[in-house]
Amino acid sequence: MTRPTVGxxxxxxMGEIFAHGLLRAGWAPxxxxxxxxxxxxxxxxEYAIGALTTLSLVEAAEGRxxxxxxxxxxxxxxVLEQIADHVTPHQVVVSIAAGVPISVFEGALPGVPVVRAMPNTPSAVDLGIAAYTVGDAVEEADAQRAEIVLAAVGDTLQVSEDLLDAVxxxxxxxxxxxxxxxxxxIEAAIREGLPHHAAEKLVHQTIRGAGELLSTSDKSAFRLRGEVTSPGGTTAAAMHVLEDGGFRALIGNAVRAAASQSRELGEKVSER
Ligand SMILES: NC(=O)c1ccc[n+]([C@@H]2O[C@H](COP(=O)([O-])OP(=O)(O)OC[C@H]3O[C@@H](n4cnc5c(N)ncnc54)[C@H](OP(=O)(O)O)[C@@H]3O)[C@@H](O)[C@H]2O)c1
Incomplete structure (x- = not known):
């Protein structure tokens, strides 16, 4: 499939992250x-991307x-109000707006294929992950065009719409x-006496390395953690503090709060 033009x-x-990513992936300005x-x-x-940049949503949308x-x-x-009379069913709308249901787009743009996606900022280094769901009017070719754009900046995953708040x-x-x-x-490292630049370097590379190990190894996070942890050792001492302090529950609560905020944002937009 040829590269779709993108508005x-x-x-x-996020929009700028996508624009840069598309250029890196071979799109011409x-x-x-x-x-x-x-x-x-x-x-x-205009300076950073070199593409047509306009105050008119219609100008950026028409024909892409x-x-x-x-x-x-x-x-x-x-945005939907402004573009509604100018978008055709030959185009594909990909929304990355958190929480906003596909029905909002389908209501405003009858017959237009709509894909709702949730990307993330590591797309800036082509290591994003975008989960997406497709609306009723989306045909195979429409989904492919949306997928090509999302995949330009990372991995993709199709899920049902009810899972997008969790995503x-x-x-x-x-x-x-x-x-x-x-x-x-980094703050803890500095408190232990490490100079700032050393603390940053150690932490950045540790997170990068652990991420790479986790995503390329066939072992689970649990097993990889086990390999760093020997009974009575230093990691075991650290893990005790985190587990006793409620680390897991805290992460669970944070994820729940974010998911419920996503739902609320969507409900507010749907009610308008
Ligand atoms: N940031 C993330 O990590 C992330 C991840 C996944 C999804 N998202 C979703 O991506 C969307 C954008 O997030 P963001 O972080 O990129 O926000 P952002 O930096 O505020 O970008 C939104 C941009 O849209 C512009 N805008 C608003 N109304 C417009 C209009 N009528 N015509 C033209 N431009 C208009 C805003 O202009 P002004 O500069 O004048 O406000 C702003 O530059 C959100 O819906 C968010 O839920 C974000």
């Missing part, structure tokens, strides 16, 4: 169009094969859990 509607943090809300963003993005809707959930209804809480929010762990580890 990115709302080129903020002329195959992309970006819509922004502030004139100063036009200058920034795939439209990535990457505004905040609360801005989705306004949001796990992999969408997930990088923040890891970054918080990194902050806490």
């Amino acid at each position: 990115i509607l709302g080129a903020g943090a 002329e195959e992309l169009a970006l819509a922004v809300r502030r004139p100063e963003r036009i200058r920034e993005l 094969d795939v439209l990535v809707i990457s505004v905040k959930p609360r801005d989705v209804p306004g 949001t809480a796990v992999s969408g929010t997930g990088p923040a859990y890891v970054f918080l762990l990194a902050e806490a580890l």
